[in-house]
Amino acid sequence: MRRTAGLAAASAAVLLAAGCGGGGPSGSGDSKLTDDKIVLGVLNDQSGVYADASGPNSVKAVEMAIADFKAKYGDKAITKNISVESADHQNKPDIANTKAAELYDRKGVDAIFDVPTSSAALKVADVAKAKKKLYFNITGATTALTGASCNKYTFHYAYDTYMLAHGTGTAATQQGAKNWYIVYPDYAFGQDMEKKFSAAVEGAGGKVVAKDATPFPNDNFSTFLLKAPTLNPKPDTLGTMQAGGDLVNLVKQYNEFKLRDKGIGLAVGLMFLTDIHSLTPAALAGTTYTDAWYWNFDQQNREFADRFMKETGTRPTFAHAANYSAAMQYLEAVQAAGTDDADKVVAGLEGKEINDVFLRNGKIRAEDHRVIHDAYLAQVKPASEVKEPWDYVKVLKTIPAAEAFAPPSAECKM
Amino acid sequence: MTGFLQHTFDGLVNGAFYALLALGLAVIFGMLRVVNFAHGAFYMLGAMGAYVLLAELGVPFWWALVIMPVVLGVLGMALERAFVHRLAQLDPLYNFLLTFGLTLILQDLVKSRYGVQSIPYAPPAELNGSVDFGLFDFPTYRVFVLVFAVAICVGVWWLLTHSRVGMVVRAATERPELTRAFGINVGRWVTPVFGFGIALAGLAGVLAAPMRAVNPLMGSDLIIVVFAVVVIGGLGSIFGSVAAGFGIGLIQAWGVVYLADWPILSQTLVFIVMAAVLMWRPAGLFGREEAPA
Structure with a gap:
């Protein structure tokens, strides 16, 4: 009985409050x-x-x-x-x-x-x-x-994908990466990244020697890594659009095949600080990518x-x-x-x-x-330069806001 | 030519993982008629276990290679006694659901303790370089994986063909009723065989840790291909699973290179092969049609 009464009272209060709020000004003054x-x-x-x-x-x-x-x-x-x-x-x-x-x-x-x-x-x-x-x-x-x-x-x-691709693709090409081999996961994000990345590289005067779609998810990238040095002309940069666990797989195997020693640098489409942490900075040393913000900047x-x-x-x-x-x-x-x-x-x-x-x-x-x-072209530090946990990156260049993003698209109709 | 040899070698290394995993699935299916959906989760536990041993207890890779299969084998036997065994008399679907549920539980337990981000695990220092084969060089660790996996497969084959246990297992796989009729206690081998299959998955996991992303979901993607491998080789066929494992590794590696212009084709190659094999030989390449009851 008590319970029913309580419920009834509560419902009444709710109704009352609702009535109040709908009609006149609410209890706490001028808040809207x-x-x-x-x-x-x-x-x-x-x-x-x-x-x-x-x-x-x-x-x-x-x-x-x-x-x-x-x-x-x-x-x-x-x-x-x-x-x-x-x-x-x-x-x-x-x-x-x-x-x-x-x-x-x-x-x-x-x-x-x-x-x-x-x-x-x-x-x-x-x-x-x-x-x-x-x-x-x-x-x-x-x-x-x-x-x-x-x-x-x-x-x-x-x-967005433009910021990532444009930042890394353009800046890295301007800084000397001329021949690119691009691998990308075969789904919407990867395909979009590859298109924008290739455009940025070519726009900056670089050349995309080859590009390959990889399965998603994928745990074995060795075939692509073996192929890289045999391409003609030999690429000087491997651009990977992989993210998350796939990126970790690719970087591990990139190091295993010692591609950096073979003159093929690494550029990453999308990378979070947590990815660097899980791969360890030593595994990624020298890798460039575009960051939207860096904590120790x-x-x-x-x-x-x-x-x-x-x-x-x-x-x-x-x-x-x-x-x-x-x-x-x-x-x-x-x-x-x-x-x-x-x-x-x-x-x-x-x-x-x-x-x-x-x-x-x-x-x-x-x-x-x-x-x-503003966005930032970032590079993973060599292990010897990492002085404290999580400080894995140095900012090579600030990309001004106006350049970092594409101009408004004609497709957007508000 | 160099490129072809390199990719062939690479395909064999990748195939080694398929072979080890498929071998475990095949012995379990052969003996228990259970499709162990949790196989990928035990592969993951092998790799995660190697990480925990190294990071938290300082146990190096070589010991992990021994410890993890033993630990997981014992765990597998316990699970067989506690759960799988009880469902053995029912429709196979029950054990299918059980092992699937087990996968989810194991994955989430690991997730809740270690998160989803991949965990670093470096190859042992002794295997860090590369081996020069004249025409090309190849990472030492991968050469080791291939040699080791082939040795394990040959060892298991020898065990099955030359030991008494092996003969019982083979007989029980092919004609369980008849084997029982000869007065052989098939039941007492069921639990160890299940544990052994799980141990192989754990071993593959430890081998994968230095060269692949170690995270709670690492087994779930791989296991799909492994099931295709088992189907191609013939469910329960020991030789078939190993041969199909290495074969699929090769086909994948060649596919990626020589079908590079048709990524859709190269990515689905395994399943195209599977479909083709099933149409031509429904029991798989080396499988036998089930004897009529």
């Missing part, structure tokens, strides 16, 4: 937030191949952003009721689709962050568009997010990395820093707009120029919502 709170959603891979590069630590990064936002604004903050919801999409587009809808509809999420794996990233863009809620993609690589699939509520934050980054280390026990990858930055910029935009109304927040973000711990010379392009910023 739905439910009087802000909820940030992190949708990513919590236990699969991208779990270390992004995963649970990206949730931590978003929590750090919330704490910093509250500390910055104190009592002036639009609300102190800010929380994080996270979900695991297992890198599957259909699961990403369902989870995104669930986050927006049932968990009251105002903006979704992260979402690795291009196919899943694109699905979530559709959900954001349909629900008219914000979506900051961090770890998806496809340029379609700001191309054919672009929409008003989707922002592409950290990097300057004092500002390092301070963030120190705090991140305290929270998580590891150094942040660019994905972690970008999640932090995107969450912070979203909260700032809500604060500035005085509301979490998606259209008003988007209006405040479009065209905004930003400098923060992740974005340097950053700008949110209004045309396609590509967030452009």
Whole structure:
């Protein structure tokens, strides 16, 4: 009996509250937030191949952003009721689709962050568009997010295939890599990377001697590695578009066949700090790649990395820093707009120029919502130069924001 | 020509892994009529175990090569007694589901302790160089893998043909009812044979650690090809599994090089061969049609 009574009372209270909120101004004064709170959603891979590069630590990064936002604004903050919801999409587009809808509809999420794996990233863009809620993609690589699939509520934050391919392909060719042998995994990401990479190499005056599609996933790259020195002309650089476990396989075997000693350097399409950590810097020494951010680049980054280390026990990858930055910029935009109304927040973000711990010379392009910023051509240090754990990379060159990303695509119709 | 020899050699090294894994699957299937779906997970445990031994206990590669197969063999026997055995009388599908579930559990246990990122494991220093074959040179470690795997396969073949245990296993594989009728206790060999098959998978895992990415999922991709190998060789055929293992390694290596312009073809070559073999000889190249009951 008591229980029924309690339930009835609770339902009445809920009805009452709902009535209130719908009708007049809500209880806590002048706040214009739905439910009087802000909820940030992190949708990513919590236990699969991208779990270390992004995963649970990206949730931590978003929590750090919330704490910093509250500390910055104190009592002036639009609300102190800010929380994080996270979900695991297992890198599957259909699961990403369902989870995104669930986050927006049932968990009251105002903006979704992260979402690795291009196919899943694109699905979530559709959900954001349909629900008219914000979506900051961090770890998806496809340029379609700001191309054919672009929409008003989707922002592409950290990097994309153009940035990776253009950065490494162009810069490495200019620095002396003339003849390339490119291997790429035979699925959407790899095929896209290969096209953009070949274009960048040829655009910079280099030559793609040969390119081979490899099975995905694949644990044996030896045939391709044996083939490399026999090509004519002999390539001076092996460009690999492999990622994750496949990249580890390829690099192990590249070292086994001693291709570097045979005059064939290594350039990697996509690599996270965690990949270098798992392969050990000695196995990758001299390898060049494009990084969206590096934790030991300057004092500002390092301070963030120190705090991140305290929270998580590891150094942040660019994905972690970008999640932090995107969450912070979203909260700032809500604060500035005085509301979490998606259209008003988007209006405040479009065209905004930003400098923060992740974005340097950053700008949110209004045309396609590509967030452009400086990128970095990085090289893995020889083991003798590694002075502390996780400090594996030196930045060879900063690629200015305007060059790092492709101009807005004609395919994007907002 | 040099290129051809190099790729042939490379194909044999890759085939060595298929052969070792397929051999284990074949003895288990032959004796128990169980398709061990967890074979890839034990391969992974072999590699992960080698890593744990080295990183946490300082045990070098050579000892891991002995310790891991023994440890996993014992684990395999325990699993056979505890689970596989109980389902043996039921539809084969039950053991199929059991070993599949076991795979997921083992993978996730390893994941929860060591994460998903690949773990570094360097080849032993003695095998770090390369061997000069005149026309070409080849990493020493790979030469070792090939020689070692061939030795194991020959050893197992000798055991099966020359020892009493081997004769019982062969007889039980081909005519289980008849073997029992001769008063031979087939049952008591079931558990050790299962353990032995698992030990071979573990051994392949230790061998893979220095040259492949070591992570919880390393077995799940490989095992698909290994099943194709077993089907091509003939389910339960010892010789067939080894021959098909090396053969598929060769076909893959040649395919990648000589069909480079048709990646779709070179990547699916194994399965095209499998389909062709199944149409021509449904029991596999060296398999026998099951005797009518």
